[in-house]
Every structure is written in C-alpha cells, then in structure tokens.
Amino acid sequence: MTAKLPSRWQRKKDVRPGEILDAALELFVEKGFRATKMEDIARAAGVTKGTPYLYFQNKEDIFKAVVRESLVNELSDLSQLAARHEGDVSSLLALLMEVWWARIGSTRGAGLCKLMMAEAANFPELATFYYQEVILRGRTMVADLIRLGMARGEFRAVPVESAVDTLMAPLIASMVWDHSFGCILQAGEDADPSRRLAVALDLILYGLKNNNTSEEN
C-alpha cells in the first residue's frame, strides 16, 4: 500500500543521497563545477531545490562526495588486480591499462578526474585527499612494477619516477583530451582512443624493455 499515489512527491530517505550524487556526477562532468546549478542537480534527481540540503551541507560537499564515491573504489580494484597477477611485467602493465580504460578512462570517471585537475586549485583539501588516495597509490603501484621488471632483467635500468611519469602521461592526456577539445571535434576525427593508448604503451614498453636479449626470441 505504499505506491500508487500520484502525489506530487515521494518520500525516499534511503535512496535520495545516491540519486542526488548520480545526478551531480553527470552534471559536473558535463558542465564543470561552477556551471552546474543546485537546482539542476535537484531537478535531475527528481526533487526540488531544497532537498539536496537535507542530505548535504552545500554544493562543495556534494562535489566531494561525488569524487570519493566514484573514483576511490575503482582505483583500489585496480591495485588488487595487480597484486594477483602472475607473469611478466609488460603484460601486466598492458592488462592494467586495458582495465583502467574499461573501468575509468572510457567512463564518466575520466571526466571527473579531469574536473578534479581543473578544480584542484579551488579545493585544496579535496585535491590533497585525492592525491593521497588515488594518485599516490596508483603511482606506487606502477613504480613497484617497474622496479620488479628491472630486478628481473625484463626492463633496462631507467629512473623509476620518470618512467612512471611517462607511463601515466598518456592516461592523463587522454582523460583531459577527451573531456576538453575532444568534445569539440567531429566524430571520427580522433579515432578509437583505446587503440591509441595501446600503441602508446607498446612504444613506451619497447623503450623500457631490455632489448639486448630479445634477439633470441
């Protein structure tokens, strides 16, 4: 006997926060932080202006919640995947990039990363949080893998941090790109980003690998 009233509104305390955050994610990614109005978020979530304030302090608070919700979990999944893997480091890196693309790069999450970078200066504490929880964690993971590859003789000796930078750069660039100028281009003008990432990785790995022993293959 709970549902059949065509009343002008519904009480759904338990699901409201999630609905609001979903709507906010969508709009933030599409328009940026400042440009999305609270009323838009509310309407998109099927409620009115005031309702979000029942669940969140203010707009910033919603932004923070959205970021925590959508990015941190994804990243820790990636670490677990890496921890489980057996086999050579190159193929693990390729796998990681593939999964990263599927789970983050090609999703709204990427737009959020880009937004985070765009707004970092305006939200110092959130930026710090994100840096600690997401970026540093990811970098450490990759750095460890590179060291492992070097220890095994799979990779030649290179400065580890710089190699991490080089490997990360295509990911960052693709996220930023797709959600800035990428939106402007005609469809097809910039084909299949996932393949491009793969090629970039190949190129970098080729530069990273110890090619002295590769002749015997």
Next chain:
Amino acid sequence: MTAKLPSRWQRKKDVRPGEILDAALELFVEKGFRATKMEDIARAAGVTKGTPYLYFQNKEDIFKAVVRESLVNELSDLSQLAARHEGDVSSLLALLMEVWWARIGSTRGAGLCKLMMAEAANFPELATFYYQEVILRGRTMVADLIRLGMARGEFRAVPVESAVDTLMAPLIASMVWDHSFGCILQAGEDADPSRRLAVALDLILYGLKNNNTSEEN
C-alpha cells in the same frame, strides 16, 4: 608637463588594454576563469571596475584576448625553429622539447593551456580556434618529423598519429599537473620537471628508434 599630478587616476588609452590583459592572464592562471572577478582584474591593472569595459566587451572577451595574445605567437615561433633545423630528427625533437619548456611549459603560458583545457567545454568557439591554430599546427609539425625520421630509417615503422600522441602526452600531463596537484605538493616532492620531460623523451625516442643498426655504434 604631463606627469607630476598626484591625481587619483591617469589617462593612458594606448597602454590600458595591454595592462588589463597582463593582469587578467596572471589572475586567470592563478584562480581560473569563474573565480577571478572583474574587479580583481581591474585593481591589478591599476584601474577601477568600469575601465575594462571601455576596451573589452565583457569578461569572456578578455579571456579570449588573453589566450590569443599569449599562446599563438609562441607556437608559431616553435614551427619556425623546426623548419630551420638540420641534423637527425631525434635531436631536433629533443631541442623542440627543450625550447617548448623554456618558452611555454615553465611559464604562465602553460597555466593558460591548462585553463583552456579546463574551460574548453564552456567556450566552444574559442576551443575550436585554439585547436586549429595551436594544437593542430603543433601536431602536424611533429607528425611530419616522425614521418621524416621513418623515411630516413632513423625510426622504425609505427602508427604516426599514435606516436604523436605519445610524444605530446608528457607535455600535456606536465602542464596539467603543475597547475593542479603540483600546486598542492610540498616543494621538492616533485623535483625538476624539465629533467623529467627529458627522461620521458629519451625513453620514447628509444622506443621509436630503429635499434637494429645501433649495435655497430
């Protein structure tokens, strides 16, 4: 007999626009577009709220002027440099990156590029303009160089566009990084970005070069 009055304002029609754009560049890079107030720009330029409107339509107009003013010229200088160079392609690419860093990457210009990416969705026409005038031009230049390297046997055969992406990615990443999370970090936590760029380039070039003949060296 023009200057000695301690009057509360000065008439300087010819230099005002430049002063205003300088102030705006500084503030936009520091705070982003929305967060910088017209009054801040005016004050930083040594005038009052109304004055900028004598020279520019509105805030957007100032933003556009700043972008055109500060980025396009720099980039065309780079093309000229490339056109003049003789010698192998690898060293030209290294040189270009070095000059890029000195003239753009390490200057306010980088902050502006980052801002442009952050705001591209809000300024479609400006983004398109920038894409045509700056990005496309730069990419074409690099693509031509890579093709040249391949034709000479200096580089192995790789998909050109992807190689361009890979070479550009560290530049984009460094601009974005330095003006987002980079601001947050303690000094020294992320050492010398120019050296990092150089290492990244080495790594990528190593992956790009045709190593079959390098044994004879």
Next chain:
DNA sequence: ACAATTAATAAATCACAGTTCATTAGTCGG
C-alpha cells in the same frame, strides 16, 4: 484513526559579481 515526526516543497532571503551609466577630471586644438 490520530498524534508526533520528518521528508520534501516552494517561496523568500541574501550575497555576490558582471555590467551600465551619469558624473568627474584630464587632454587637446585653437
């Protein structure tokens, strides 16, 4: 069925920042 409770609304508040405009003050030609 009815009080007490609280989710949700919608109208009102409030502050800020972009823009305008009537006024003031230098400038320039004669």
Next chain:
DNA sequence: CCGACTAATGAACTGTGATTTATTAATTGT
C-alpha cells in the same frame, strides 16, 4: 584660457544562484 572631447571613475543596477525557512504532506507508532 576656453570649449569640445573622452578616459576614467564608482555608485547603482541587475540577474543569478546558493542557502534558509515556514509550510505541507507522508509516515510511523500506538
């Protein structure tokens, strides 16, 4: 020195959009 002109001012206007709050309507327990 004077009048026409215009750079510059800064007070006033304005729209917008984030919060607040009084009110309404479900819900829940008894």
